[in-house]
Amino acid sequence: NAGRHGRAELVRVDVFGGDRPRLLVVDNGWGFDTSAPPRRATFGLVTMHERARSLGAELFVTSQPGDGTRVELALP
Secondary structure: OOOOOOOOOOEEEEEEOOOOOEEEEEEOOOOOOOOOOOOOOOOHHHHHHHHHHHOOOEEEEEEOOOOOEEEEEEOO
């Protein structure tokens, strides 16, 4: 998604262990306004949030136009 939709040239993936394992994905792509409605019919972020909830996890998405995207999954 980072390369295809965000035109990212760099993507970093980090995995953290401990009491609450986390997966962090950060890219340098186009980014987007997380408060804006999708430009086309898409369920990508909605599905990601639903899947996280089904695991008892939390999903945090941070992005701004021109500033890439950060996605963090915090597992229970």
